[in-house]
Amino acid sequence: MEKLTDSQINEKLESLDGWTYSKNMLHISLEFENFKDTFTVMTRIAFEAEATQHHPNWANAYNQLEISLTTHDAGGVTQKDFDMAKTIDAIIEAK
Numbered sequence: 001m002e003k004l005t006d007s008q009i010n011e012k013l014e015s016l017d018g019w020t021y022s023k024n025m026l027h028i029s030l031e032f033e034n035f036k037d038t039f040t041v042m043t044r045i046a047f048e049a050e051a052t053q054h055h056p057n058w059a060n061a062y063n064q065l066e067i068s069l070t071t072h073d074a075g076g077v078t079q080k081d082f083d084m085a086k087t088i089d090a091i092i093e094a095k
Helices: 006-013 035-052 079-094
Strands: 020-022 025-031 057-061 064-069
Touching: 006 020, 025 079, 035 057, 035 064, 035 079, 064 079
Parallel strands: none
Antiparallel strands: 020 025, 025 064, 057 064
């Protein structure tokens, strides 16, 4: 998978709501009603991540979830990260 340029990343970000790009990663901060809802979303993301073998960097505190995506093998953001971001968005919307 080929690393995207900054201009390619910024162009693709226009189709994602709430995602930002910094430090060679895509980022989103999410807030849910409670820990149970947060953990439910994390579990659904985990299954998708395992199926695609593309795992997010994340941190959770109660109802807060911070997610960062990068393709370590490529040394930056690739189409794989945008695909995972869209999958994460779909999981959140289904919630």
